[in-house]
Structures are given as C-alpha cells and as structure tokens.
Amino acid sequence: MWKYLLLFLPYLSFAHIIEVGKNKPYQSIKMAIAKAKSGDTIFVDGGHYKEGNINLTKSITLLGRNRPVLDGEMKYEILSFRANKIVVKGFKIINSGKDEVRNIGAVRLYDSQFSVIENNIFENNFFGITMQRGYKCLIKNNKITTKRGNRKSEESIGDGIHVWLSNEVWIINNYLEGNKDGIYLEKVKNTYVAGNYSTKNLRYGLHFMFSNDNVYHNNVFSDNNAGVAVMYSMNVGMSKNKFINNWGDGAYGLLLKEISFSKIKDNIFENNTTAIFMDGATKIDLFKNKVKNNGWGVKVNSNCIENRFNQNTFEGNTFDMSTNGSLVLNTFHQNYWDKYQGYDLNKDGIGDIPYHPLSLYAVLAEKYPSVMLLFRSFIVDLMDKTEKIIPSLTPEDFVDQQPLMKPIKS
Amino acid sequence: MKIGKGISLLGIVTLGLVSCSEAGPVAIEFNKDQCDNCKMVIEKAGYASELVTSKGKVYKFDDIKCMHMFEGDNEELAQNAKTYVTDFKTSQFIEESKATLVQGGAIKSPMGGDTQAFANKADAEEAAKKLGASLK
Numbered sequence: 001m002w003k004y005l006l007l008f009l010p011y012l013s014f015a016h017i018i019e020v021g022k023n024k025p026y027q028s029i030k031m032a033i034a035k036a037k038s039g040d041t042i043f044v045d046g047g048h049y050k051e052g053n054i055n056l057t058k059s060i061t062l063l064g065r066n067r068p069v070l071d072g073e074m075k076y077e078i079l080s081f082r083a084n085k086i087v088v089k090g091f092k093i094i095n096s097g098k099d100e101v102r103n104i105g106a107v108r109l110y111d112s113q114f115s116v117i118e119n120n121i122f123e124n125n126f127f128g129i130t131m132q133r134g135y136k137c138l139i140k141n142n143k144i145t146t147k148r149g150n151r152k153s154e155e156s157i158g159d160g161i162h163v164w165l166s167n168e169v170w171i172i173n174n175y176l177e178g179n180k181d182g183i184y185l186e187k188v189k190n191t192y193v194a195g196n197y198s199t200k201n202l203r204y205g206l207h208f209m210f211s212n213d214n215v216y217h218n219n220v221f222s223d224n225n226a227g228v229a230v231m232y233s234m235n236v237g238m239s240k241n242k243f244i245n246n247w248g249d250g251a252y253g254l255l256l257k258e259i260s261f262s263k264i265k266d267n268i269f270e271n272n273t274t275a276i277f278m279d280g281a282t283k284i285d286l287f288k289n290k291v292k293n294n295g296w297g298v299k300v301n302s303n304c305i306e307n308r309f310n311q312n313t314f315e316g317n318t319f320d321m322s323t324n325g326s327l328v329l330n331t332f333h334q335n336y337w338d339k340y341q342g343y344d345l346n347k348d349g350i351g352d353i354p355y356h357p358l359s360l361y362a363v364l365a366e367k368y369p370s371v372m373l374l375f376r377s378f379i380v381d382l383m384d385k386t387e388k389i390i391p392s393l394t395p396e397d398f399v400d401q402q403p404l405m406k407p408i409k410s
Numbered sequence: 411m412k413i414g415k416g417i418s419l420l421g422i423v424t425l426g427l428v429s430c431s432e433a434g435p436v437a438i439e440f441n442k443d444q445c446d447n448c449k450m451v452i453e454k455a456g457y458a459s460e461l462v463t464s465k466g467k468v469y470k471f472d473d474i475k476c477m478h479m480f481e482g483d484n485e486e487l488a489q490n491a492k493t494y495v496t497d498f499k500t501s502q503f504i505e506e507s508k509a510t511l512v513q514g515g516a517i518k519s520p521m522g523g524d525t526q527a528f529a530n531k532a533d534a535e536e537a538a539k540k541l542g543a544s545l546k
Contacts, residue, residue, distance in 0.1 A: 203453070249442055
C-alpha cells in the first residue's frame with residue numbers, strides 16, 4: 001500500500017490548494033488559474049461566475065463546492081481544456097455561446113488526455129461537451145439538458161456530448177435531454193458508452209458515424225427521433241440497452257446503415273414505430289433480443305447480407321418482419337414468434353413446421369404505403385391465410401425452420 | 411393465379427391514389443423527412459437537395475453529396491431524372507444545372523459534401539470569397 005503512496009508523494013508534496021469565493025483569497029476563477037501551477041487543486045465556492053472563456057492550459061483540478069454557476073452569457077465557450085489531466089467536478093455550466101462553424105460548447109477539450117468531467121449540470125448550452133482528439137477521457141454523471149430551439153430547431157442546436165477523432169473515451173451514467181443528438185461519436189475508436197439515459201433529443205439518442213470498435217451497454221434511449229443510429233461503422237457491440245417509445249413518421253429504435261461485423265445482444269425494443277431498421281448491414285448477429293409491441297419489428301432491406309437472427313423474441317408487433325425486395329441472404333434460427341400457429345408433437349420446444357415471419361400484407365405495405373388503409377380488415381386476413389397455403393409473393397427463403405414454442409427467458 | 415391478379419389490381423388502385431402529382435421538387439419537412447441516401451434526418455434547409463425521377467417519384471437528400479452518391483448507386487432511377495438543389499440564400503429549389511456551386515473552405519454541410527448552391531452567380535462569388543471556398 002505505501003508503495004502507492006510513494007508514487008503520489010511528488011504530487012502531495014508540491015501540489016497546492018487554492019480557494020476561490022467571496023471571502024476567499026481569490027474572487028475570480030481566472031485569477032486563481034493564472035496563479036496555479038500544474039497539479040494544483042482549485043476549490044470554487046458557490047456563486048454566479050461570469051468570466052467569459054476560461055482557458056485551462058495547465059493540469060488543474062477544478063472542484064465546485066455548493067455547485068457554483070459558470071455563465072457563458074450566450075456569448076462564450078465556457079471552459080477550454082488545452083492540457084492533459086484536467087479534472088472538472090461539481091459545477092453548473094449554463095448559457096454557452098453559439099457558433100455553427102466552430103461548434104462551440106459549454107466545455108471543449110482540445111487534444112486533451114486523461115481528463116475527467118464529472119458530476120456537472122449543463123443547462124441551455126449550444127453544445128454540452130465537445131471533444132476533439134481526446135485520449136482516455138472520462139465523462140461521467142453529468143446532466144446535459146437544453147431548451148434552445150424549442151424542440152423544433154429553426155435555430156439549430158448542438159449535441160449533448162460530441163466526440164470527434166478520439167480514442168478510448170468513457171461516457172458513463174449521463175442524462176441527456178433536448179439536444180440534437182444525445183451523444184454523437186464521429187471517427188471515434190475503442191469507446192465505452194454505458195448507463196446513459198438519453199431522451200427527447202431532436203435527432204438520435206446516440207449516433208455513431210465512421211466509428212469502429214466501440215461498445216455501448218446498459219443505456220436507455222427513449223422518445224428520440226431514432227434511439228440509436230449506427231452508420232458507416234464496423235465492430236460495434238450493443239448489449240442490454242433499452243430502445244423505447246421512439247414514435248413518429250421516420251422513427252426507429254435502432255437504425256443501422258452501412259454497418260458490419262457487429263453484435264446486438266440482450267436488448268429490449270419496445271413501443272417503436274420500427275424497432276430495428278437495417279440498410280446495407282452485413283454480418284451482424286442479433287441474439288436474444290426482445291422485440292415487443294412495435295409497429296414493425298425488423299425492417300431488413302434486401303441489400304443486407306449474412307445477418308443472423310437467433311433466439312430473439314417477437315411479441316405483439318403489428319409486423320414482425322418487413323423487406324423491400326425478394327432477395328434474402330439472412331438466416332433466422334430458433335426465434336420465438338407470437339404469431340406462430342404451429343405445433344410441437346415431440347415436445348422439444350421447437351415448432352414442427354417452419355414459420356414464415358414475412359406476411360404478404362407487410363410486403364404490400366412496404367411497396368404501397370396506402371395499403372395500410374386496409375389494416376385489420378377481413379380482406380387482409382384472407383390474403384395472409386391464402387398466402388400461407390399458396391405462397392406467391394413473399395420470398396421463400398424468409399423462413400425460420402425451427403421456431404421456438406416459448407419466449408426466451410433472460 | 412387469381413391471387414396474383416387481385417394483388418395487381420389492388421396495386422393499380424393504390425398507385426392511382428398515390429400518384430397524379432406534377433413532377434417537380436416537393437417541400438421538405440425539416441427534422442422529420444429522411445435523407446434517402448444516408449437515412450439521417452434532414453435539418454439544414456440550405457443544403458437540402460432532391461431528385462425527381464422521370465416517373466415523378468421524389469427522393470430527398472440532406473446534402474448535395476448524398477444526392478450524387480444516390481445517383482451513382484441507382485443508375486436506373488437516375489436516368490432522365492431531374493436534380494434540384496436549394497439556393498443557399500433563399501432556400502428555394504432550383505435545378506442543379508442552373509445553379510452555381512461553391513465548395514470547400516469554411517462550409518460545413520451535414521454529410522461532408524461541403525457544397526452550397528446559388529441561383530445567382532454573383533451571390534456565389536461573394537459567398538466563395540467570404541468562406542474561402544472555390545467555385546465548382
């Protein structure tokens with residue numbers, strides 16, 4: 001144990017504590033920072049600080065006591081990280097400026113490594129946190145909300161957490177509401193996104209763009225335009241997330257566009273217009289997911305290749321499956337479908353006749369949306385029944401040879 | 411085969427309901443409509459573009475680059491199709507052939523095409539000068 005103490009000894013012996021507040025040696029944070037050396041800790045007492053842009057060029061720990069407010073007065077980028085190992089905790093950061101070209105936000109990290117942003121409240125900012133070329137940074141327990149744009153965004157608003165060209169960023173237990181994208185990752189690698197609650201964002205709860213080798217786990221995405229969009233990325237792990245209430249015209253629980261080599265496991269999709277939409281998705285394993293009470297369960301475009309659907313549960317969806325062509329290069333194996341009407345004579349839990357999850361009506365609705373007028377009518381029932389006996393339009397390969405009799409327990 | 415006939419009849423009826431509009435650009439509902447190429451929601455009026463096929467079907471895009479990518483991927487559809495871009499100044503649709511395009515510099519468009527279109531050449535030159543972009 002004391003070995004570790006020795007390790008920290010140089011910091012302990014030379015680091016100073018500087019205090020900022022009304023009755024403290026320094027009244028302004030900027031002055032305290034100017035005085036501080038790398039490794040120092042600055043305590044900031046509660047109060048309202050309007051100091052414009054605070055530029056951090058040293059490795060400083062900034063701690064807020066009684067939640068001091070940093071106000072950007074709708075003009076400034078409030079905190080700029082321009083050094084490594086900066087820690088910011090316990091602040092309320094509000095009213096950042098707005099600049100479309102420079103993407104300014106409340107906190108911005110420029111080439112910062114090993115930095116921590118924890119336990120802060122962000123309100124009414126253009127961007128919450130923006131990071132460029134970060135490495136091993138932690139963003140944890142922050143609440144990032146904004147009411148700018150009035151949820152319509154004629155005047156466009158920024159993302160809650162916007163990470164660009166970074167490596168190994170940890171984004172954990174944050175709450176994001178009302179931003180454009182809750183979390184936006186562009187050209188980001190080896191990142192772990194877990195335990196976040198992303199809701200009521202104008203576009204997506206979480207958005208991957210050209211970002212390979214990432215994992216997101218145990219997050220909740222509700223009431224967004226799309227829960228999560230994974231685009232132009234490879235090797236993304238998605239597990240134990242909840243995608244709920246993403247309702248609307250072009251709304252999806254999970255939107256996959258040009259993505260490959262990924263795993264989607266143990267997720268829950270509930271009450272979405274379309275739970276999963278796949279376009280140009282290849283070699284993805286969908287495993288043990290629950291797809292419940294959605295309009296469409298899974299829409300797989302015919303340009304999707306070699307995806308495997310195993311042991312998923314489909315319950316209460318209007319349509320379990322939909323596709324836009326006749327080509328099927330994906331496999332379905334041992335999923336549970338509540339619409340399955342087969343039997344199980346040998347009692348091994350697997351239905352004895354194969355199940356075709358694609359109904360004729362779903363195919364028609366995809367081609368001619370106005371056919372939805374006939375929804376739940378007698379004609380449609382008749383059509384589906386006849387199609388089951390004499391298949392004529394639905395692709396024959398779209399089949400689960402071994403449908404399960406009971407849903408998978410998780 | 412009776413089913414087949416029934417379906418085609420249904421198809422014709424529904425198509426009749428859907429079509430019958432004049433070929434031309436259609437207003438985009440921002441923050442709701444999706445780009446037909448990259449599937450992202452269309453947000454910025456200045457960069458939106460549209461492709462109208464010879465049969466009158468409209469495809470919407472959030473970036474001029476997306477439209478060109480779509481054209482390349484769907485040659486059959488793009489044949490004899492008309493392409494429209496938005497005039498950056500007025501947000502009105504204009505035919506792409508009549509527009510002056512400005513690219514690069516400080517322009518940042520949703521999908522990285524970084525192109526703005528102008529109906530008026532003088533406007534384009536002015537914008538190019540201001541943003542450090544070049545005429546295309």
